[in-house]
Amino acid sequence: MSLILAALAILLGGVMKGATGAGAPVIAAPALTMLFDVQTAVAILVVPNLLSNLWQAWQYRGQAMPRPFLLRFAGGGMLGVVVGTLFLAALPQDTLSLMVACAVIAYIALRLARPNWSLARDWAARICPAAGLIGGFLQGATGISAPASITFLNAMRLPRDTFIGTISIFFVSMTAMQIPALWSVGLMRLEMLAYGFGALGLIFLAMPLGNWLGKRASATLFDLVLLVLLGAIAMKILFEAVF
Numbered sequence: 001m002s003l004i005l006a007a008l009a010i011l012l013g014g015v016m017k018g019a020t021g022a023g024a025p026v027i028a029a030p031a032l033t034m035l036f037d038v039q040t041a042v043a044i045l046v047v048p049n050l051l052s053n054l055w056q057a058w059q060y061r062g063q064a065m066p067r068p069f070l071l072r073f074a075g076g077g078m079l080g081v082v083v084g085t086l087f088l089a090a091l092p093q094d095t096l097s098l099m100v101a102c103a104v105i106a107y108i109a110l111r112l113a114r115p116n117w118s119l120a121r122d123w124a125a126r127i128c129p130a131a132g133l134i135g136g137f138l139q140g141a142t143g144i145s146a147p148a149s150i151t152f153l154n155a156m157r158l159p160r161d162t163f164i165g166t167i168s169i170f171f172v173s174m175t176a177m178q179i180p181a182l183w184s185v186g187l188m189r190l191e192m193l194a195y196g197f198g199a200l201g202l203i204f205l206a207m208p209l210g211n212w213l214g215k216r217a218s219a220t221l222f223d224l225v226l227l228v229l230l231g232a233i234a235m236k237i238l239f240e241a242v243f
Contacts, residue, residue, distance in 0.1 A: 013206075014207050014209075025139075039093075042187070048196055051200055053172045069166075080136020080140065098241050101237040107150070108231055124155075135170070145171075160214070
């Protein structure tokens with residue numbers, strides 16, 4: 001039953017990724033944490049994160065933000081993910097689970113509290129290294145960079161294609177650094193790589209449906225479904241970690 005639920009979570013993450021460019025870890029990481037543990041969730045998702053985002057980064061490369069912005073944003077993420085991986089290896093499971101739940105709740109709170117807030121491009125260019133650093137740390141420690149990375153880019157009110165191209169390049173940079181970091185601390189094994197390629201197949205299977213829906217369905221509907229599902233998962237993780 002756990003494997004079926006895990007597969008369904010990954011498929012849903014693939015649909016969201018195809019629709020928005022950033023749904024797979026947001027959905028799959030907390031779901032896999034709930035079913036297994038944080039280290040397993042992060043290790044399984046690192047390969048599909050890298051390869052699915054590599055495909056999208058190439059597909060939308062012409063629409064991404066300018067190169068100086070990308071270098072500073074992704075550079076912060078690469079540094080942050082190494083530090084976050086050290087925390088992943090060192091902290092106890094309950095603490096990591098609480099971090100995952102808190103990261104999800106922070107993402108939901110930011111989306112609900114400031115739905116129309118926008119960030120000027122000049123200010124975004126100044127703070128993008130810090131946003132990348134925080135996002136990278138969250139990615140390394142919990143598998144979810146969304147409270148920093150996605151919220152930051154959403155606040156810039158980027159067009160869909162620009163958002164997808166930019167966030168995909170950011171994710172590729174982070175996960176390319178995350179794989180050797182996980183291997184160095186003993187959390188990445190051949191078994192996890194095999195599961196990761198299986199998850200990649202499910203994500204690629206679901207992404208065309210998400211891309212089709214993303215061009216036709218309301219973005220508000222996607223946001224609502226995503227936030228409700230994440231809220232339920234976060235509450236379950238918090239309950240199990242505390243009680």
